[in-house]
Each structure stands twice: as C-alpha cells, then as structure tokens.
Amino acid sequence: MRRAVIVASVLAVAVAAALVGLPRTETGEERVARIAAELRCPVCQGLSVNDSPSESARQMRSLIEQRAAEGRTDDEIRDEFRAAYGDWILLSPPASDPRGLVWLAPVVIVAAGALLVLSRIRRRADAVAAPTAEQLALLRERARLEEADS
C-alpha cells in the first residue's frame, strides 16, 4: 500500500512536470524575450537585454522585435548582434564553439564525484558481502577444525 502511494506520487510529479514542459508554439512576445535573455545589455553589469530597464536594452529589444517581424531566424538575429558587438554580447558561449566546452564541465564534475562516492560504497559492500574463495576455504577449514574439536 505504502509503496503504491510512493510510486503513484512520483509518477504524478513526473507527469505534471512533463505536461508543462511539452513543446508548444511560443507567442511572438515570448520569442523576443527568449532571444533577449541570451544577449548581454552592453551598458549594464552582466544583466541581459531582457532584464535591463536601460535605454540601450530597450532599443535592442525593439530591434529584435522588428527582425522577428521580418521573418528572420533566431540565429540570424543573434548573428547580427554578434557582428556588431563580438561574441561578448552572448551571455553564454554557444555549445558548437570550442569555447562551449565550458558546458561539459558540470556534467564531468557531477559524474566524477558520484562515481567516487559509489566506488567507495561498492568497495566496502563487496568487502563485506562477498568473501574471496580463499577466505571461504579458510573459514570452512576453521569450522571443520572446531567441529572436530568438540
């Protein structure tokens, strides 16, 4: 019963998260916000064009809006800003770029750490659960001796 409750609850959470994560057609406004969130506001300290209330950010937002209305793709819009400001304008390096290696680091760090912990647990568990053939032979030998002794 308790196990059923746990399984059903975990499934419910997974379904709920998957439901809201389903791909859907974004509105024009959402698209502008998404592109603007990946561009750096040139006059701010690390804020995105989407977050910044500054005048230059506002102008960049309306430029994105205009380009979107002209039917440009996301990449075309981004490349226009890259041509004007350099790669610096992107708030994260594209994964295709060699500098995009920075995206790999979190995966490597978490995986290495988890493996390290797991290997320690497994090693100890092995040592307890599965004695070697040699150890078994010794144990049998000793049991036999004790039996003979009694």
Next chain:
Amino acid sequence: MYAEVGAGVLRAALALSLWGLGSSAYASWKRDGRALRSARWSSLAALALVLVACASMVAALLAHDFSIRYVALNNARETPAYFSAISLWAALEGSILLWTAVLACAVAFVAWRGTRTLPRLATTALAVLFAMLSFFLFLVVTPAADPFVPIDPVPPNGRGPNPLLQDHWLMGLHPPLLYLGYVLFSIPFAYALGSLILGEGGDRWIVATRRSALVAWALLGVGIVAGAWWSYAVLGWGGYWAWDPVENVALMPWLVATAYLHSVMVEEKRRMLRTWNLALVIGAFALTILGTFLTRSGVVNSVHSFTQSAIGPLLLGYLAAVLAFSVGLLLWRAPRLRDAGTIGAPLSREAVFLFQNVLFVAATLTVLLGTLYPLLVEAVSGDQVSIGAPYFDRVEVPIALALLFLMGIGPQLPWHGASRATLERQFAGPALVAAGGALAALLTGLRAPAAVIAYALVGFVCATVVQEVARGVRARRALHGEGRVTALVNLFRRSGRRYGGYVVHVGIAVVALGVATSQAATIHGEATLAPGGSTVIAGRQIVLERLRDVEEPQRRQVVADIRVGDVGLAPALTYYPNATQPIGSPGIGAGPDHDVYAILAAYDGRGRAWATIQLRVIPLVSWLWVGGAIVGLGALLAGLPAPRRT
C-alpha cells in the same frame, strides 16, 4: 588629527600582532603559560587599537575631514550622517580596515575563550590567527590599502560615496554581515591548521569550532540574502540575483561551508571523512580570500586591470601562501588521518551526506568556473566572452533541485542504512505531499518544469520536517509524560542542533518557493503616460498622477507619483553629482502574495510632459527575505547551548 591617530594605532597594532604571533607560537611549542598570557594580552591590546583606528575613520567621515584621501574620495559635506558613518566600508581601504577589526575580534575571542578549554590546540590556532591578523595589519599600513593616506592639496569638498551605496539603509547591514561571515571562517580554519600542525588525528578541532562555523555560515547566508534584497530594492531591474561576480564570490564559500557543516556530522558520528573535512574548511577559507581578491583587485572587469591595483598582487600572494601552507600540511599529515568508519549502504544517511557534498562542491566549482572563464579565455586568446545567467541558470538549477531532494531524503534515513519497510514508512506521507505540491504549481498556473518540480520538492521537504518534529514530540510525550507544547519546546531546547537544522531546511524551502515562483511567473509591461493619464499594464490599472522634481543637498530626484490599483508608488530616477548615469530607484508595493515593482524608465526632460513606466508583478518574492530570516532563526536555535542536565 584623525589620520595621525589612525595611522599610529595601526602601526602599534601590527607590532603587537607580530609579538602575539611569536609568543603564541612559542607557547604552543614549549607549552609555556607565560608566553600564552603575553599573547592573550597582546590580542586584547591589538583589538583595542584596531577599534580606535575604525573609530578615527568613522569620526573623520562624520567630520568630513577631507585631508584624508579616503574621506575625500568617499564622502562629501552633503552626505547624510548615516551614510557618512557606513562609508567605513564604501571602498577598498575602509573595507580592509573593517575586515581587520573583525579578525582582531576573532583573535581575542580564541585567545581568551578558546585557550581555556583546549589549551594546546587553541594556542596553535591562535598563532595561525595572529599570522593572518599581521598580514591584514600589514595591508592597512602599506600604501596598497592604507585608509589614512593624506591628500594634498586638501579639496574644499569630497567626491561623495558611490551613488549605489548611499541609496538604501540595507547598505549598513549587508556588507558587515558578509565580512563577519567571511572572517569567522578563519576560526575553524585556524583550528584545522592547528590540529594538522600538532598531528592530531581526531575531531577535537571540529567540536571546538562547531559553533563558530555555524555562526559564520549563518551570517554569510543572511548576508547573501540581505545583498539580494538590497539589489532588488536599489538596482531597479526587478531581479535580486544576476550571477554577477560579486554575488558569486559570496555564494561560493557559503556553498562549501554548507557541505562542511553536514560532512562534519559524518566524521563525528562515523569517524570518516577526516581528510575531506579538512579540505573543505581549507577550501571555504581560501574562497573567502579569492572573493576579496577578485572583487578588490578589479580583475573581474579585465585580466589586465589587476596589476594596476597595488592590493591585487598582495592578496594573490596571500592566497597562494595560504593554499601552499595548508595543502602542504594536509599532505604531510595525511598518513595520520586514516578513517575508522565505513559507508554502510547507498541509502544510509552518511551516503546521502556524501552525495550532498558532491553536489555542493560541483555547484561551487561550476560557479567558480563560470566566474573565471571569461578571464581564462581573455588571458589565453585575448577574446572577450561572457558567462551570465543563461549558463548559471541551466547548470545550477538542476543541482539545486537535486539538493532539495536530498534535503528531504537525508534526515529520514538512519545511519548505516535502512530496510525497505523503513523507507516506505518514512516516505509515503512526504511523497503524497510532493504530488500535492506539483498539483498546486499546476493550479496556480506555473508553466516551467523546474518550478513544478521545485514545488513538489518543497512540499516533500516540509512534510519530512513536520513528520520528524511530530515523531520527536510523540517520543517525548511517551517518555517524559510532557504536554504537546512543553514537548515541542523541550525538543528544540534539548536537541537544538538537530531541530534547529530542520528549521533551516524549512527556511531554504521557503526561499526555494520564492525563487521558483518569482522566476517562473513574473509578468511585466511598460507604457508611456502623460500626467493624469492611465492605462493597463501587466493586468493592473495604472495612473500617472504627476512628475515632480525633488532637490536634496546630496542629490536630485525626478519622482513619478503613480497609483497601481489602490497602491501609491513613487519610482524615481536619482542624480548624484559624482555619477554620469542616474540611479533608478524603484517603487515597490510589497505584499505576501506578490510585489508590484514600478520603474521610472524615462521621462520628458524638458516639460515633464510624459513618463515611461515599467511595471513588474513579481509573485512571492518577499518569501525570499522571510526564508532568509527563517534560516537565521534555525541557525540560532541550532547554535544555542543546550541547558545543563540536572
């Protein structure tokens, strides 16, 4: 006059600190009581002198003594008294002076309190602390960070503090909290080094510094939340966290310290992770220095700016020396640090603590990498790249969610491992509440998977805490025959460390709820209005009542009086004489369910005939500050001494 007094006492304090270093090292080596007494008194005298130096600086700021360069650059006749006084930490030299003062307090504390319980270990730690204090006193008497350097000719008026620092009362709270947190980490660090120097194998250094580690962690955490609040109330973009390097360097030591506070429990209970805990405390301490170096040397703006600051190379040298010395000690003593215990099973409390440690360290390393990456790329190729919110959000949010999950799991698992029946009994209720949390997220219209999962996990964590507290109360009632309320109070008084920890967990859950909701469901819009005009932005009726000019001695403001629904707000643009750009002061209507956040984005400079207002409706953002306060309260409960058993 202030300058002569300040500079004089700092030099005397440096001499005393060096004397204290020598005598405490000798006392530790020869177990000499007279040398220890001498070190004690020199710690007290050094503290008094540093406090006199701080008082001279504050007095000079309040008296607008512009013959001192620091005062001339960070104060003006028009600066209000409160902001004059807190300009002690408005710039580099004053901040280092404050840091030195807090460190001197820590030295005196260990000299007088610590050496009474564990004489040899504390005396060795005292020598380490005196060495640090000597370095900082050296900084404030060299041109690199001397706060009392005169200026010639004496200007008729000063430049005034950085505009961002004279805009909000929180500036008086946020930096000192961070400094206190940063500096108090020196105590566990010094004891750890002392333990290594003496070749102790045990966990006495952990037990002795349990409370100072907790206090440092809590102050740093509350300081970070206060900083987020300040950023929200002052920077005027509607957010509270921008993954700015300045924010990241405060977050990193806190992350490592959180890992440390948990993994020391494994050492105390299971005699494991000795080397690891030493590495964590060294890491947390090194990150506090790295943070000071990164923010104070100007290196985060460009790799090339750092050599121009005199303090950059000094701090970098200090960091290198600290790392070389402590890592060297650790390697030298590693053979004595064998673990006695073992990890039971993947589903035991110690294993969850280990996974939690992995995630906290991964979060720290990725924040560190993201912060340093632009510098690395610039140093190697000369190219300029940015790492900002899109990177950090995508990397840290999954790690944070995994940590929330472990926060619910860990306290429910016994040490050594759990049977399947135990697991099912412990997690059936919380799992159900988690499903309820996900449902609540759907019903309130959240449309981000991360937010839905966060809601589920917040429900999960809170349910496990309620379950644990209820179980504790039941046990006390059965065992001691106490009433419900008495049992609850005694639970917190007798086992404050454990149940205070659960309160901290609830505080973190509240913060998580605030972050998830405000990030996923903020709505915003903007409109340009004439005075008297009204429109609807972000679903709210907004009226621009008028635009007015406010003249104050130290600044000039253009204020837009607006009405959103029935709430009156006054977003403004503030002009300081020493800044080219105006500072946007938002108008915030805070509430328990949402904040209305208004920004004056632009206005008609000539006739005041129109204004552009941006409006954000930010749900549950105030829960962040409340959650921060709950974390502080929980840490207080965990740190209070338990009453003596009769």
